[in-house]
Amino acid sequence: MSRWRDAIESAGPLPDYMWIDGHQVTAGDRDQIETLDPGSGHTLQSVPAGNSDDIAAAVAAAKTALRGPWSEITPKARGQLLHRCGERIRADAKRLALVETLDSGKPLRDAEATVQRTADYFTYYAGLVDKLEGTTVPLGQNKVCFTERVPIGVTGHIVPWNVPVSMVARGIAPALACGNTAVVKPAEDTPLTALMLVELLEDAGLPKGVINVVPGRGDVAGQALSEHPDVRHVTFTGSVPTGKKVMTAAATHLASVTLELGGKSPHLVLNDADLDRAIPDVLAGIYKNAGQICSAGTRLLAQRGIHDELVDGLIAQTRTMSLDHGLNNPDMGPLISARQLQRVAGFTDRARQRGIEILIGGNPATIAGCEGGFFFEPTIAGNVAPDDELAQAEVFGPVLSVIPVDDIDQAIEIANSTAYGLAAGVHTRDISQAMRFARAAEAGQVFINGYHGAGDTVPFGGMKDSGIGREKGMAALGAYCEVKAVTVTL
Ligand code: NAD
Numbered sequence: 330m331s332r333w334r335d336a337i338e339s340a341g342p343l344p345d346y347m348w349i350d351g352h353q354v355t356a357g358d359r360d361q362i363e364t365l366d367p368g369s370g371h372t373l374q375s376v377p378a379g380n381s382d383d384i385a386a387a388v389a390a391a392k393t394a395l396r397g398p399w400s401e402i403t404p405k406a407r408g409q410l411l412h413r414c415g416e417r418i419r420a421d422a423k424r425l426a427l428v429e430t431l432d433s434g435k436p437l438r439d440a441e442a443t444v445q446r447t448a449d450y451f452t453y454y455a456g457l458v459d460k461l462e463g464t465t466v467p468l469g470q471n472k473v474c475f476t477e478r479v480p481i482g483v484t485g486h487i488v489p490w491n492v493p494v495s496m497v498a499r500g501i502a503p504a505l506a507c508g509n510t511a512v513v514k515p516a517e518d519t520p521l522t523a524l525m526l527v528e529l530l531e532d533a534g535l536p537k538g539v540i541n542v543v544p545g546r547g548d549v550a551g552q553a554l555s556e557h558p559d560v561r562h563v564t565f566t567g568s569v570p571t572g573k574k575v576m577t578a579a580a581t582h583l584a585s586v587t588l589e590l591g592g593k594s595p596h597l598v599l600n601d602a603d604l605d606r607a608i609p610d611v612l613a614g615i616y617k618n619a620g621q622i623c624s625a626g627t628r629l630l631a632q633r634g635i636h637d638e639l640v641d642g643l644i645a646q647t648r649t650m651s652l653d654h655g656l657n658n659p660d661m662g663p664l665i666s667a668r669q670l671q672r673v674a675g676f677t678d679r680a681r682q683r684g685i686e687i688l689i690g691g692n693p694a695t696i697a698g699c700e701g702g703f704f705f706e707p708t709i710a711g712n713v714a715p716d717d718e719l720a721q722a723e724v725f726g727p728v729l730s731v732i733p734v735d736d737i738d739q740a741i742e743i744a745n746s747t748a749y750g751l752a753a754g755v756h757t758r759d760i761s762q763a764m765r766f767a768r769a770a771e772a773g774q775v776f777i778n779g780y781h782g783a784g785d786t787v788p789f790g791g792m793k794d795s796g797i798g799r800e801k802g803m804a805a806l807g808a809y810c811e812v813k814a815v816t817v818t819l
Contacts, residue, residue, distance in 0.1 A: 333369055336656055340427050343374040344524035347383060347544060350390035351537025354383070362517050362544060367434030367663040368654035370701025376520045379545030381553035384512065387541035388557050391483040391510035394538030399510065404459040410534050411455035411505060417533035418448040418498075418526070425522055425529075429494055430655040432521045434663040434703070435618055437655055446785050447498040447526070453786055454506035457803065461507065461810065473817040478810035480508035481585075482561035485554040487547075487575060488523065489567045490516035490665050491621040491725075497523045499785070499800050500564040500587075501540060507809035512560070513542045514551050516567075518665050520544035547571060558582040562808055565589070566623070568723075569748075569794050576797075587798035587808050589623065589790055591723045592751030595744035596626030596780060597766060599737065600634035602756035606778065608642040611729070614754060614780035616650070616707050619661050620727035621669070624752035624789075626780050628713075628720055629731045630740045636733050640711065643729070644689050647707045654699045663703045664726060670703040673726030677708060680719045686711045690727070715743045723749070737762055741769045750792030754780040773799070 346353035356377035363375050377383075402410070418425065422444045429440040463476040486500040493515060501511045515523040527542045543550055551571075555563050555578035565575045566589040579586050596614050598607045614626030631639050653659035664670045670693055677691040690708030705726055713720045713730040720730050734740040744753055744766075753770035756778055757763050767775040773791045776782045783789075788804035790796055798808055 332656055333366070333371070333654070336427060336431060337373070340424060340431065343428065343521055345374055345376055346524070347377050347379050347387075348524055348527045348540075348542040349383065349387045350541065351531060362520065362546070364432055364518060364520055365666070366431050367665050368656070368702045369699050370667075370703070373431055374521060376524070376544045379514070379543035379550040381549065383543050383545070384514075384550055384553040384557060387512040387543050388483055388554070388559050390538040390541050391512050392559050394510045394536060395480070395482060397536055397538065399536045399539050400508070404461070407506070407508065408455045408458035411451050411458065411502065413533040414530050414535065415448040415451035415455065417529045418444065418451065421525075421529055422448070425494060425525055428525060429522050432519045433490060433493055434655050434665060436658050436660075436662050438658050439618065440655065443492055443495045446495045449785055450495070450498040450502040454502040457806070458506045461806065463812075466814070468816065471819045473819065474814060476812050476814045478507065479813050481809055481811050482509060483559050484509045484511045484809065485557070485560040485563040486511055486513045487551050487554060487563065487565045487567065488513065488515050490518040491618060491623070493519035494522035494526055496566055497526060499805075503805040504564075504809045505535075505539070507806060509809055510539045511541070512554055513540065514554050515542065515544050517544075517546060551575070552578060555579050556581055560584055562586070564800070564808070567591075572796065585808065587790070587800060588796040589800060590794060590796040591623040591725070592625075592749040592791060592795050593628060593721060593723055593747040594624055594626050594749070594752040594754070594772065595628045595630050595740075595770070596754040597630040597734070597740045597744065597756070598632065598635060598639055599755070599757040599759070599762060600632045601758045602635065603758065604635060604639060604642060607756040608639065608646060610754075610756065610780050611639075611643060612646055615729040616661050616727050617781070619664055619705065621665060621725050623795075624774065624781070626752070626754050627724065627728070627730060629729055630734045630743060631731055632740070633733050633735060640688065640709070640731055643709055647689050647709060650707050652694055652704055652706065653696055654702065661707055661727060663699075664705055665703065667703055669725065670705055673705050673724055673728065676719060676722070676724045676726070676728060677710070680710055680713075680717070683717065685713060685717065685719060688731075715746055721747050737766060741766060745769070745771045748794040751795035752776065
């Protein structure tokens, strides 16, 4: 644990406040939320549990900022400012990544990649600010009609715990690019890096009040943000039931929503696939971030001709995986919390009771030196029926369900047989088969011969219960601009 104490020390003081209108707001007589290091179970920090008054203050600050210096800078200058934000994040990347690992449990190298992505979102949208052009509409000789894209107003961002800092950035960077302001409500389990991020952005020159961060409980602060009448758009990532609550609350004042609600994504391996590529790719698709990724490839559809060889290979490579504290850069870190550990273990316990064979893993793990951590073994369940709970529900843990399939027709039917539609993957050497699957898959993203192969500039979002709208890339901008049409009669 001396490594842990050294890490905490080198991270420096951790935020213990909210950030409203460019100021720290400490807990005072408010409730506090403890945030833990999932790798050790130790308390890292406590932050104030923001209430509806705090949300109202943050929304008021964001509304005022809409009319302040932020509205006066030119698109070119706004782009330059967002560019500086990216650079400022890069300058503090080491510290941000360290705190992200301590707060969310992910291996340090993954946290470093996450922070890089956080900076990249700002750099990418920086380049688009002065290209948000309108159109002209031909209405005949005696009229001139043009459209312009104008900011939507105050935007709310409710963020989960699985990729805390980059999920904040993927929402606020396009929102800022379009000239909006924002209030961010981070997850209870991971409030720290969002608070660190806003300070870096203001240090880069973002005017006060443009971004406000109010940690707090979902049913209090999250609910207050979703239903606040001055919030014109809510971007939410998390579970389906909470997404429905957010949409219902936003509907009370007709605010628009972007909902990213998880998935149960299929990963198909056909008989002609290159198994040397497919095996590590299937494993990366499920075990990255300990399976706590909405687009994880959780259902392996294995064509019968390669099923046994594929599964043997997956088990053999899973056996070699290291499980440890994120600071030690293992293959896999802990789950986020005791609650999530219990939830994931519940899935495998119930699967065993239904007679499903757990081929490897399936249990909480104790790691020497990290006995209080929330570790779960990398797990593969064999011969899972397509309608079984393990093949239908989002586990959000490192649990792969193997489903044998006869052919591509059956694979497509099974791939589309859940309520979700976020991502899908296929391994094959036959481009026609790959494209057939890609076209038929009910999914917002399809990966051919490389799961998670798309980058941060590629539109991301789901069909069916996986959500509404798209984040990332140019597609995200639509949520953050109103189109105003101006018609002149000559
Ligand atoms: P959640 O959906 O309850 O929480 C996500 C965010 O929503 C958090 O910031 C939370 O504080 C906030 N929230 C909670 N209730 C709210 C409300 N009434 N109004 C507004 N905001 C509210 O998810 P969870 O409880 O942290 O995790 C439960 C399950 O959700 C996981 O096991 C997993 O299946 C799924 N999940 C999915 C994602 C994803 O990326 N799609 C991320 C996290 C969790």
